[in-house]
Amino acid sequence: MTTLMAALVVGAILFGIGLYGALSQTNLVMIMMGVELMLGAAMVNLVAFWRFLHPEIYAGQMFVLIVMTVMALEMAVGFAIATGRFRAKGSVEMEEAGDLRG
Amino acid sequence: MSASEIFQPFFVGIFGLAAIWFGVVVFRTSSMVRSALALLFSMTAIGAMFLAMEAEFLGVLQIMMMATEMAIMAIFMVMYMMDPGGMEGMDMTHQKYASIFAGILATLGILAVVFLVEWGPVAEAAHPEEQTRMLGIEIMERSMLIFETAGVTILTAMIAATAIAIERRKS
Missing domain, CATH: 1.20.5 (Single alpha-helices involved in coiled-coils or other helix-helix interfaces)
Known part of the structure; x- marks a missing residue:
């Protein structure tokens, strides 16, 4: 198995774990952890594709920088929503967030 | 075969296994602080994978960013969780089997693509x-x-x- 394959397999498994976490957890912060793992898996794949297929095209590294930005933004806005929700309802349990449905 | 050809798959594999293992621990432990720390280690292992794949700038950036990001996450965990230490062993999951099914299905789908596609020759990095x-x-x-x-x-x-x-x- 080549190193590219090994990295892609790691990315696939991490994405699966992250998807499981995002779907199964009831707490907003834990759901965000699942999303972080999925984005981490995407970054592993992007670095592997850049390094082993087209290392001469540096736009590949730019993709990784953008995903890192998305991760930071997701954390910032997610925690802001958690803070707002905690102020309003005293909990960030998504089981109790049916009222957000409108 | 050069030394890098031998050691690169080895280190990518080792750090990849560490990232997967800590990723699993994130959702297995009942202590939320431990979850945040496990995610920190998982992200650090991903950063180490970048270093092993010779993307040094991205590897160092990943490790530095995640160290601060997860430290902040751990603080929010303690603030907002009902049982941050996991002392009461609360179950904080729902639709567990459907989620496991979705996770496995997604993994198998991506693995099928990984193994069925002809990726072509590996290029040398600068x-x-x-x-x-x-x-x-x-x-x-x-x-x-x-x-x-x-x-x-x-x-x-x-x-x-x-x-x-x-x-x-x-x-």
């Missing part, structure tokens, strides 16, 4: 110093608009996050 120089040129020339957009988006998210989180004034 020296790390040259890579960082070329990335700087990429950011400041061709991808400058994308980079600037990312900066503006961060500023927008900062303002939006503050607006959402700030306490409402009583009129």
